[in-house]
Amino acid sequence: MIVRTxxxxxxxxDFAALDGCxxxxxxxxxxxxxGPNGAGKTTLLRVLLGYLMPTSGSGTVAGFDCASRSLDVRxxxxxxxxxxxLFRRMNGHAVLDFFAGLRPECRRDVATRVADRLGLDCSRxxxxxxxxxxxxLALAVVLATEVPLVILxxxxxxxxxxARSEVLALVREARAAGRTVIFSSHVLSEVEETCGHVVxxxxxxxxxxxxIEALRRGHRIHxxxxxxxxxxxxxxxxxxxxxxxxxxxIVMETDEPLAPLLGWLAxxxxxxxxxxxxxxxxxxxxxHRSA
Amino acid sequence: xxMSDTNAIAAGRGAIWSAAVWRxxxxxxxxxxLSFAALWTVFPWLYLWLSAQIPMPAFQxxxxxxxxxxxxxxxxxxxxxxxxxxxxxxLAFVDPVVVLAATVWGITRGSDAVxxxxxxxxxxxxxxxxxxRTAVFLTQALATTAAAALLCGVLLASVWSVVxxxxxxxxxxxxxxxxxxxxxxxxxxxxGGITACVSxxxxxxxxxxxxxxxxxxxxxxxxxxxxxxGSLGWxxxxxxxxxxxxxxxxxxxxxxxxLLGQYDGILLGIxxxxxxxxxxxFSRRDLPAPL
Numbered sequence: 001m002i003v004r005t006x007x008x009x010x011x012x013x014d015f016a017a018l019d020g021c022x023x024x025x026x027x028x029x030x031x032x033x034x035g036p037n038g039a040g041k042t043t044l045l046r047v048l049l050g051y052l053m054p055t056s057g058s059g060t061v062a063g064f065d066c067a068s069r070s071l072d073v074r075x076x077x078x079x080x081x082x083x084x085x086l087f088r089r090m091n092g093h094a095v096l097d098f099f100a101g102l103r104p105e106c107r108r109d110v111a112t113r114v115a116d117r118l119g120l121d122c123s124r125x126x127x128x129x130x131x132x133x134x135x136x137l138a139l140a141v142v143l144a145t146e147v148p149l150v151i152l153x154x155x156x157x158x159x160x161x162x163a164r165s166e167v168l169a170l171v172r173e174a175r176a177a178g179r180t181v182i183f184s185s186h187v188l189s190e191v192e193e194t195c196g197h198v199v200x201x202x203x204x205x206x207x208x209x210x211x212i213e214a215l216r217r218g219h220r221i222h223x224x225x226x227x228x229x230x231x232x233x234x235x236x237x238x239x240x241x242x243x244x245x246x247x248x249x250i251v252m253e254t255d256e257p258l259a260p261l262l263g264w265l266a267x268x269x270x271x272x273x274x275x276x277x278x279x280x281x282x283x284x285x286x287x288h289r290s291a
Numbered sequence: 292x293x294m295s296d297t298n299a300i301a302a303g304r305g306a307i308w309s310a311a312v313w314r315x316x317x318x319x320x321x322x323x324x325l326s327f328a329a330l331w332t333v334f335p336w337l338y339l340w341l342s343a344q345i346p347m348p349a350f351q352x353x354x355x356x357x358x359x360x361x362x363x364x365x366x367x368x369x370x371x372x373x374x375x376x377x378x379x380x381x382l383a384f385v386d387p388v389v390v391l392a393a394t395v396w397g398i399t400r401g402s403d404a405v406x407x408x409x410x411x412x413x414x415x416x417x418x419x420x421x422x423x424r425t426a427v428f429l430t431q432a433l434a435t436t437a438a439a440a441l442l443c444g445v446l447l448a449s450v451w452s453v454v455x456x457x458x459x460x461x462x463x464x465x466x467x468x469x470x471x472x473x474x475x476x477x478x479x480x481x482x483g484g485i486t487a488c489v490s491x492x493x494x495x496x497x498x499x500x501x502x503x504x505x506x507x508x509x510x511x512x513x514x515x516x517x518x519x520x521g522s523l524g525w526x527x528x529x530x531x532x533x534x535x536x537x538x539x540x541x542x543x544x545x546x547x548x549x550l551l552g553q554y555d556g557i558l559l560g561i562x563x564x565x566x567x568x569x570x571x572x573f574s575r576r577d578l579p580a581p582l
Contacts, residue, residue, distance in 0.1 A: 042580060049419065051578040075421035083581060085412030089318065101311040103420045138416065 002027040002149055002180045003048065007057035010043050010204075017043040019204035020057065025182060025197075027148070030175050032191040032198035032212075033184035034280075036288055040204035041184045042082055045151055049079055062148055078105075078145035082153040082184075084138030092122030092129075092137050099141045111144035114170065118163050132158045143170050150174055151182045156190060168194050192280040200287050207287050210280075214255055218278035221252040221261075226269040233264060253278060308433075309426045312417075316434035320400055324438050327392055331446040335453045338383045343458035350374060376463040377541045380454060384471045384537035389446070393479045396442065398503045400435040401486025404428060405573050406493040412581030424574040432487060432566045439479035447472035464543070470551040471537035477558030478535045482507075484562030485531075488569035494579055534558050 003025035010018040018040045025031045033041045046052045048059050050070025059066040062076035086095050092115065100108035115122050118136040126134060135158045142150060152171070156164040171181050171194055185191050191198055192212060200208040229244040232252075240261065242252040248271070254261060258275070265273065351374040358370070372378050383389065405428065408414040417427060450472070451465040486503050493499045510530040517527015527533050534557040540547045 046578075046580065051415075051418065051580075053577060071421050071423060074419065077419070079419035081412075081415045081419070081580070083412065084416060085581060086416060087315065087319075087413055088411075098311055098315060099416075099420070101314070102309065102417075102422060106420075141416070142419075 001025060003031075003059070003061050003182070005044070005048070005057065005059040008044065008047060008054055008059050009056045010047055010052055011055040016204050018047060018054075021201075021204065021206055022057075023199055023206050023209070025180060027180050028175065028178060029196045030171060030181045030183055030194055032195035033182060033201065034186075034188070034191060034198055034284060035201035036186075038203075039201040041201055042153060043204070044201070045079070045153055045182070045184065049074060049077065049151070075103075075105075076147050077149045077151060078142045078147050079151045080138055080142040080153055080155055082157070084135060086126050086134055086137060088127040089125070091125045092120060095126060095137055096122065096140060096144075099145075103145065105147050106141060106145045108144070110146075111140045114143050115140040117166055117170070132160065132163070135159060136163060139167060139170075143174065147179070149180045149182070151184075153184045154186065155183070156185065156187060164190070188280045188284055198280070200284060202287055208283065210283055212280075215278060215280060215283065217257075218253065218255045219258055220276050220278050220282065221254075221265070222272075222274040222276075223250050223252070223265065223268070223270060224248055224272040225250065226271055230268070236261065236264070307423060307426045307429050309422050309430050312422070312427055312430040313434055316431045317438070319403065320435065320438055323396070323399060324442065327396060327442050328445045330388065330392060331442060332449045334386075334388050335383055335446070335449040336457065338386060338388075339380065339453045339457050339459065342379055342382075347374075347376070350379065372542070373538070376459050377467055377543075378538065380450065380459070380463060380468065381471060381538040381541040383450065384468075384475060389475060390478070390535070393475050394482050394507055396439060397479050397482025397484075398486045398500060398507075400431075400438075401483045401488075402490050402496050402499040402503065404431050404435075404487040404490045404569070406490040406499045407496040409494045409578065409581065410496045414578065415581060418578070425570050428487070428491065428570045428573050429566070432483070432570075435483050435487075436480055439483065440476055443472045443476040443479070446475060467541045467543050467547075470540035470547045473551055474535060474537045474540055474554055474558075477555035477562070478531075480562035481531050481534075481558040481565075482562075484565035484569070488565040488572070491569035491573040492576070531558065531561060 001024045003023070006022050008018055008021045009016060021040065021044055033044070035041050043052065047054050048061055048066045050066060050073060053067055061073040064072040064076070066073050087098070090098065096108060096111045096115070099106045100111065112122070115136065118139065120133060120136040120140065122137070124133070126137070129137065135155075139155060142152070155171070156167050159167065168190060171183065174181055183191060183195055192215070196212055198210050198212065199206045200210070225248040227248070229242070229248070229250050232240050232242050236254075236256075239256045240252055240254045242250055244250045355370055355374055373382065405414070408417070418424065447468060450468050454460070454463055454465040454468070482503075485506065486499065489502050490496070490499045493502075510532055513526050513530035514532040516523050517525070517530065517533065520526070534554040536550070536554060540551055540554075
């Protein structure tokens with residue numbers, strides 16, 4: 001595990017920004033971090049990187065304790081903050097030179113290539129760049145840093161669709177190069193498209209963990225029956241969840257192959273049936289629709 | 292990348308110095324440095340040219356016979372010493388142009404150290420790199436102090452040139468003003484250190500500047516109260532300006548150097564202690580996300 005947290009907590013007085021958060025990130029995967037504003041995603045990342053000291057619990061990155069070995073943690077990490085702000089008096093080239101000079105793992109030639117791929121004009125002064133251009137510049141710095149762990153906090157915010165696609169491609173390339181990526185985002189489609197594993201956070205806690213592979217196997221079946229629902233047959237017990245309404249409408253979910261299930265459904269007196277992939281949105285909504 | 296590679300890199304990152312931060316700080320303070328250098332180049336020439344418009348006998352007449360003797364308390368030295376060529380040149384060092392510029396330098400650069408960068412959000416990307424907070428803080432402090440020394444060198448060079456080639460050429464030895472310029476340097480380090488310490492606690496630059504403006508006014512008033520009130524004379528010792536008396540340092544001889552050692556011992560001592568305290572505070576505090 002490249003990242004491991006155990007009951008990690010950050011409190012401000014009575015308010016817990018991070019409340020007993022425990023999770024594990026395997027090396028070499030793209031790990032999605034989901035949750036609405038205030039769920040604790042950024043606090044978790046800031047505690048891991050040593051900006052904030054945990055109130056209790058522990059966290060390690062690349063085997064180093066995030067509270068006592070922050071320098072070693074950061075030596076193994078490249079971090080894109082949620083709102084990356086760079087030195088306004090410098091131009092893009094000077095910013096890339098600065099970070100390449102600050103840490104040897106930041107490869108200046110790679111940064112130039114990333115900036116080119118994102119269509120960024122590095123000759124422009126940061127103060128005269130749009131928010132999206134500044135985001136691209138920060139991404140060039142972070143993605144050019146050759147470290148085992150890359151942490152991206154909302155990396156595609158403020159970007160145009162072309163740049164978004166390019167960033168997602170760069171994230172996949174980072175993973176192909178053996179790096180681990182923690183990808184925090186509000187854009188569920190991007191997370192579903194890119195990540196291998198996701199956690200959903202709410203009120204500073206991890207409330208759900210989900211493998212994207214399992215998610216892709218998952219289907220939701222909306223059926224409308226003429227008569228009463230006879231219940232889930234024993235052969236599907238534990239593999240199919242069903243919620244029946246009073247009007248003969250029923251919603252079922254399964255992670256299993258659909259073929260045997262469809263055979264059973266064909267025996268029911270159906271008025272209407274609709275089958276759809278569960279999708280990350282549906283999983284997310286289970287935890288946050290009412291929030 | 293092998294994790295052990297980056298761990299090895301991290302192992303060499305214990306320094307409290309960063310060349311990249313050093314270069315960046317010089318870039319950040321470049322405009323202010325050039326502006327103050329220009330001001331302190333022109334000011335002594337302008338000041339002495341204007342002073343020379345009043346002939347020495349007339350000046351002595353006003354100072355020694357018209358102004359009440361009690362007012363000597365404010366000058367810090369007997370009027371008989373002020374009414375000399377060296378004394379009149381020395382008044383340039385207590386002119387608001389010099390005192391305010393030295394204070395503004397300390398407050399401006401000191402407030403940028405932490406709260407300025409937190410407010411702008413640029414500290415976030417900087418500290419994502421494996422660089423010690425102490426290194427960021429102390430490297431900036433060194434660059435600011437070096438620039439202060441440079442400015443005092445400019446001031447001294449300008450005074451030296453006007454004393455050598457100006458309206459009172461040959462009437463006073465230019466080396467007499469070395470201790471006075473060194474006293475200005477002490478004030479700059481003191482104000483810079485105190486401001487950097489406040490900045491290390493704070494998260495908003497405007498508030499840091501406000502606190503320091505209040506400190507400046509308070510400490511100036513404390514000096515005046517201490518000077519003017521017999522019973523409240525001890526209040527003067529609470530003021531850092533009690534150790535800023537360049538007009539007392541132009542007499543030449545060992546006494547001037549002894550006094551300088553005393554004054555700059557206090558000013559540099561407070562400044563360096565404040566920088567060290569600020570570094571400790573900054574290295575231990577939580578850093579909030581940029582607003």
